[in-house]
Amino acid sequence: MSQIREIRVDYVARVEGQAEILVKVMGGKVEEAKLAVFEPPRFFETFMVGRRCGEAHEIASRICGICHVPHQVAALEAVEDGLGIEVDGQTRALRKLLNYANHISSHALSIYFLSVPDYFGKPDVLSMAGERPDLVRNAIRLKKVGDDITERFGGRAIHPITMVVNGFTRIPTKADLEWAKRELLAMKGFAMEGVDFVADLDVPDFERRCEHIALSQADQYAINEGRLVSTEGLDISPREYRAHIEETHTDYSWTKRSIVRGRDSFLVGPLARVNLNFDKLSDDAREAAKRVGFKPPIFNPFMAMLARAIELVNAIDDSVSIIENLRLENGPVTEESFEVRAGDGFAIVEAPRGILYHNYAFDSNGLIQKADVVTPTAHNSRNIERDLEALAPELCGMSPEEATLKCEMLLRAYDPCISCSVHLVEVK
Amino acid sequence: MAKPKLAVVKMTGCAGCQMEVLRIEDKLLDLVGAVDVAYFYMATSANRHGPYDVALVEGSVSTPRELRELKELRERTKLLIALGDCACSGCLPSIVNWVPPQESAKVYERFLEIHSKKESFQRVYPLSAHVRVDLELRGCPPHRDAILEALKGALLGIKPFLREHPVCVECKLKENVCLLVCEGRPCMGPVTAAGCGAACPSNGRVCEGCYGPMSDANASSLAEILAKRCGLSREDLIGKFRKYAGLTPAFSKEASGGI
Incomplete structure (x- = not known):
């Protein structure tokens, strides 16, 4: 007699966006393991066609209300690549500072607001306030530091406005920089404790070897620039992305799924970054990681939460060092103060939840002819299903509540941005 | 007196407006003391179905499923607030309304197969195109002060002060x-x-x-x-x-x- 087990989570809470999970096991064999996204598509690549390349980043920002900064940076870099513009070091430093601020805010949200309540048997972070008031207050404060830096340097906390092609419309003052440094350093202690706190959580014991992909640079922790590398030897420039990464469609989900051509699905995000760039972490981040026994490479997707905690320390340290080295020699630029020409530009940026690919082709008037965006959650979606397949036998032995929770915890470990993921692709 | 029940609901959008709600962090713990957050999928797994006293709805309507949900929500909600541009006017994604549907469908190779299962209008509509909206909080995203002002108004039963000047x-x-x-x-x-x-x-x-x-x-x-x-x-x-x-x-x- 074959035993049928079905685990279904209709609308996963505490993730951004609308998705459901379906796992079906028959007689010990996995029949189905699906991540179905019912978040409706918004067709960004379609309606960006005909718009000016100078506003690509402003539009792309609206793909995601959480990772708006990396979307902006990726769009700007891709457009600049197409226009043949090389931006100055100050602009690159400020963009990295803003992306780190986004990572800080998003990681704090992911760890403390979305994931940690599971480990305390609570429905949300605020219901933990009675038991762990300091933890909750510090978590809120850490997230706020990221938001506040974005607001002060970017002009607005969500969908910031000062970043434009070839520079910034407002250059921060020295006082802004000193304030940011103080705010960051004030949270350093909590970020360090956070590594131990997360390491002490009873993270599910699970391992599945798969390819991990992240940006990498020789001289720094890569989030805005670099080559795309992997645990399986991938080493390519953003321009070569489409030759190596393939997207497939399903009939049950609005999210497309990526695989490495000729290989399999892959993992992007904090775990991939820490695994591949461990030696580029700040000294304190690396020491904290070693102290809690983080030995790269780690192939347990649930450990992404620990990688996030380690990255929080690194983001604070690296931001402070960027601030200390900033000279602020160049003034502001106005929006679209560049000469248009025809071009085809590419960029890859690390959003908090993994690599983000943008490509724009535009005509001699600077009008976009083709837009191609692939988001981190689209990169991860096939890999999440592969993890669900591997988890399925274990899920069968659990009560429905336990099995549901485990599936949700896995999804939360990937920190998916569902809204982001549903609009992908080239327009022919 | 029971605390007013608040729902934060997402339709087609980027979640930025909900992020702005979370940015009321200084006041978040106080706010939780004053209202009962009955539905907020992005923040909690303890969600209850109405009736609600106040609903903040982010996003526009772009599928029949959302249209059904919005109409149900309207029936169960005393004060329905459109949260942000997508809900108020369609925002940037409404540019797609000027694109012929056959063009936007090209984004997905197997569009018709997904389309029949998941449905999409390939168009976005503001909430007010389908139901009565009691208050519109505009902006991409609306400023958190305006959200707080609207919630305070709802708690006190007074008309919030929102800016209509340029x-x-x-x-x-x-x-x-x-x-x-x-x-x-x-x-x-x-x-x-x-x-x-x-x-x-x-x-x-x-x-x-x-x-x-x-x-x-x-x-x-x-x-x-x-x-x-x-x-x-x-x-x-x-x-x-x-x-x-x-x-x-x-x-x-x-x-x-x-x-």
């Missing part, structure tokens, strides 16, 4: 140099509702109009000025007025090329 008023209060008059740059401030604190002009950028039209906006007059003073072409003007609020009656004429 961005120019806030810009003058900040003593900014006028980008349109003095620099001849194509600023949407004169027809755009305030509430952002003139965020863009204060940061050296022209207003892009993300709060949608102010009350009694004279779009055609601004379009004429932008053409004459800033040299904007007909296509440029269409692009500008279509961007965040092309579906609104105040901007729709300019958004469709003056027809």
